[in-house]
Structures are given as C-alpha cells and as structure tokens.
Amino acid sequence: MAALPPTPAQTQSPWRRLFARALRRPNGAGGVIHDYFRHKAQDLGYTLSHSQLRVIDCMARQADDLTQSPGKAQSLYLYGAVGRGKSWLLDGFFRALPIAEKQRLHFHDFFAQLHHGMFRHQQQADALEATLDELLNQCRVLCFDEFHVHDIGDAMLITRLFKALFNRGITLLLTSNYAPEGLLPNPLYHARFKPVIELINGRMQVMEVGGPHDYRSQARSHDQQLFTQGHYVWPGTPAQRQALELPERHAAAAQLTVGARQLTVRQIQQRSIRFEFNDVCEQPTAVMDYLELSRHFDTWIIDELPELGECSIAAQQRFINLIDVLYDQDKRLLLIGQRPLHECLGGHAIDLARTRSRLGQLREIGPGPAHG
Template sequence: MSEWMRHTLNRFAQPVTSADPELLQVFNAQAAARGYTLSAGQQRVIQAMAERLVDRHKGKVRGLYIHGAVGRGKSWLLDGFYQALAEPGKRRLHFHDFFARLHQGMFRHRENADALAVTLDELLGDCRVLCFDEFHVHDIGDAMLLKRLFSALFERHILVVLTSNYAPAQLLPNPLYHERFLPVIELIGERMQVLELDGDTDFRSLPANHAHQRFTRGHYLYPGTCEQRERLNVPLPSPCTLHVNRRPLRALACEPGQVMFAFDDLCQQPTAVIDYLVLARDHPRWIIDGLDDLNECSLAAQQRFVNLVDVLYDQDIEVLVIGRKPLAESLDGGLADLMRTRSRLGQLQQVG
C-alpha cells in the first residue's frame, strides 16, 4: 500500500466534518492499477468507511456491515481499508479463525466468571478497529454466543467492519432457529451501518487479479490420469500421519513446501477450521485428491469443504484439486455457501 494512501487514511483520523473525496480517489487509482473501474456500490462502501472513521474520532463508534454477492470486491475493499489505516490497535481476522479461537479460549477459561471477557483480552488486547472477513452463521450454538460477542465488542467501543455474503436478516435461515437469532440481527441493525455492495461485475474473474494471488495460479484437474499428474508434478502417494492440534490426520504425502490429502480424510472426518489454519501456515502448496460429487456427501462434509476452500483462499495458498468429474459437476449440494466455493474454485486453471 502506498504512502499516499496511508497519509490519506491518516487524515480521516483527524477531526473533520465530512468524508474527504481523496480516499475515493486513492481507491480509484488502486482499481485502475488492476485494470478495472470502481463500481457505484464500491464507491458507496468507501464513502461509508471514511465516515465511520470520522465518527469514531468524534467518539461515535458505529460499525459497518458490508454484504453482497461473491466477487463484488468486499474483501479487496476491507483489505485496502485495513492496510492503509494508521492505527496500532487494528486487527484483520478471518471470522472462521477468530471464532474457532474464541471457542478454544472460553473452554480454557471456563472456570472464570467471565470467560468471554478474559478470552477477548487474550485475542484482541488493545484492539480499537476490528475487521472481519467472510462473516456467516450456521450453528445455533454459535448464534447464541454471537449476541454476547457483539455486545462485548460494542461495549469496548471497538469499531467493527465486516464483510458477508448475506444480509443480516438472511443469517441462520433455518426456520427452526432463525427466531432465536433475531436479537443478534436487531443488535447489528442498531449498532452497525448495513450496506449492500451490489453490481454486475464479478471482479474475481478479471485476469488482472490473478497476478496478485497464489491461489489463482492453482489448478483443477480431472479425471486425474497418470499423465495429467506427471505434468503437474503430483507426488506419488506416500501416506504419513500429521499431528494437528494434538490430533492425528492422515496425509497422502508430505514434502517440503507442499502437502497432499485425500478429500475424504479432510472433509469426511471431523476436521475443523483451526486445523486448516495450522496446516496452511506450514504448507504453501496443497493438493486435494479425490473430489467427487459434493451432493453425495453429508451436509457436514460439504460445510467442511466450504470452510477449507475459504481458509486456503484467505491464506492465499496455491492449490491443486483433483476431481473425478468436471468442476461444474462436482459442486452441487444443499448449502448456500457453496456459491462462494464455486466462485473461488472457478478461478483455478482447469485441466481435463
């Protein structure tokens, strides 16, 4: 991020009465460098980000909830905002990661009268601006904790800026649980500006974006013949056991810089986001072998695969997925979140 952009966002921490158009100019320049023009929706989000910083300086902390379809630039805007913000107490977290660590910490401090507060002290410290990417809710247990979490963040006067594929009212759509989640939706509406990022362009599909990501240099390979594997330097299976978060996990091969897993070992077994994060830290290239039709898998396995792709994309891991069918025939399933997975895997180079 340029010094000019840092200087611009520094100015938004000063006492001004309205958002300066220079921030929009900076993002326009960043977009132009990638070969595209900001959409009207992206411009509205940038304006809202600037206004939230202005209000924060005045002591009026109100969060920003950005939602919209996949590929509209939500994560790119959030990253640009975070990178440019001259605020020592800032954190940018993938929501999967944060929530997994929150659960672990609260279990560890379960004997404490306020395990949530102690855990937040550990995870966030003196955080004043918190950026969450890919916020969504699937589990009613998580949903009940979210009310306490958001209340605690707002009580600490933390500016929360988050992205989601879903409007607040669309979170936890299961009719068996949705009514119990309404207090969280109401709290978000009261304490955050909710803004839809719309538009017709899928910015992830633009060629200029591929040069900036390792993930998009990866491949989707089917049906995985010996000749195809040799061409892409897929190692021969040499099964081994990795120990991840004190649990054994079978790998098909593990070499310096890369790891290969069978789809079933990663997604048909009770693995978790925190496991993928640990593995992503140690292995910059992944091979996932044996993807078939997700529609034939349980919803739990589908959700693990969605979570896995989210982590690999967010951590910018080069990935090779070996399927038994073309990609378009492999990603059917009952989860709404699979639309994000289709978008992300659709950026891989397809070989078949």
C-alpha cells in the same frame, strides 16, 4: 508420525507509512481512503459500481470519525452476492486506514481463536472477556471477512461476542453473503438469533454491495495471486500426475498430528501437503485444523474430488470451510477430480455459491492441452 514445518516470519503492511502523514493532509484520513481506492481501481482496471462508491464514501466518513471523533464512528455491515468486491473493499479500508489499533481477520480464524481462549480461561469469572482482553488488546477497529452463522451453538456465543465488542467501543466492519435477516437461515433456530440481528441493525450501518460484475473473474491484486495460480486437473491420468510430480492414486497414507487430532495425509514435501478429499472432508475435521495447517503449508493438493452432490451435507460444509480458509489465507491450491469442475460442484449446502465462485479462479486442465 509427521511433524509440522516451521512458520515463516510475517511482513508488515506497507500502508503503515501513511499513519503519520494522513492526519497532516488537508483532506484527512477520509481522503486517504478515497485516494487508495481510486488508485487501486485504476491499477486493476476496475470500474467501480455505484454501490461500491457509496461504501467507499461511508468508509471515508468512518476514517475521519476514527481519527477526529472516535466516539462517533459507526460500525458497518456489508453484504451481497459472491464476487461483488466486499472483501476487496474491506481489505482496502484496513490497509489505508491510518491508525495502528486495528485487526483484520477471517471470521473462521477469529472464532477458532475465541474458542481456544475461552477454554484456556474457563476457570475465570468471565472467560469471554478474558479472551477478548488477550486477543484484542488496544484494538479500536475490528474487520471480519465472510461472516456467516449456521450453527445454533455458535449463534449463542456470537450474541455474547457482539454485545461485548460494542460495549468496548470497538468499531466493527463485517462482510457477509447474507443480509442480517438471512443469517442462521435454519427455521428451527432463526428466531433464537434475532437478538443479534436486531443488534446489527441497531448498531451498524447495513449496506448492500451489488453490481453487474463478478470481480473474481478478473485477476486479483498483485499481492494476492497464489490462489489464482492454482489448478483444477481432471481426470488425473498417470501422465498428468507425472507432469505434476504426484504419486499415483490412493498413495500410502501417513498420520499427521494437528492439535489433538490425527489427520490422514498422503504426501508432505517442504511447505506442500497432499490429502485426498475423504481425508479432510469425510472425517470429523474442523476449521481450526485447516487454520493450523495453513500456518505451515503454502501449497495444498486435494485429490479425488467427488461429485459434491453425492456427499453428505456435513462433507460439503467441510469442503466449503476448507476452501474459505485456503482462499483467505492466500494458499496455492491444486485440486484433482475425475470430471470437469462444474460437474463436481453440485450439492445443497448453503454456501456452495461462494465456493463455486472461488474455485472458478483455478486454471482448469483437462484431457489434452491446458485451458482456462
């Protein structure tokens, strides 16, 4: 049975040096936000859309309120189509905001930690509050990326979570592909989620991030390039596999312990791991498994990608969740299939548009010379 390798040390954000300086600036924390986005857009060659500029103005006002009048800071809910810069805006605000009591998490990651904590504290009178005490400590600003809800069980917990966060006076910033009314779209359950929708609309400023450009078609920032250094390889010929130092198809399997689960793995080399699609998407794996593995492996090889439209909705959703985690954790991805990528990404799972946009950043290598 394979063992997980050690986790590398985490580095601190270089923007911490702004904390002391920002409040001494004539234009305050809001000016720091404006300066950050102006310089970042210039460096990347971005032309910001009107809706992005409106969001940046709102974030600047938030930063001023957080540093000058903490009780006034309003939470913010950003939604819009894939690739319109929602995550980029959230990351920029988090980096530039000149306070220390802040956390930025992918919603998958936070929710996994929440479940673990509530299980540990199940004997306490309020397991949710005990877990939030542990996870958030002195946090004043909480940033969630890729907020979405498709499971009624999660929806009930999210209702309690949001009420608890607002009662604590925490300022929330969320990004989502969905307007609040589009969350938990399953008509069987949507009505039961309306209390959260009403809470969002009542306690948060809701803003759409639009514009004509898909920013994921442009290079990501210098410190977030591992995903875009990945490849999609088809049809995975012996020559291609030899060039990539991969074993032949259907390599012998080994078992890897991840939490309480045994996962089938095809290859481990230092901080690289290789699965076949069926190993992680046709089996009952979960987001918390991908998050745990992401702490130990920087390069992921997913072999035998099928045509998703021929897979179950459950398998499609696991694949979506896996790509979400790898993208957010900035892992390098090598994906191998039998057909061109666009022919493999059919299907009817709700969030596949986001997955198609993210995988579109991979360099595609087909028969003959590389292209992409």
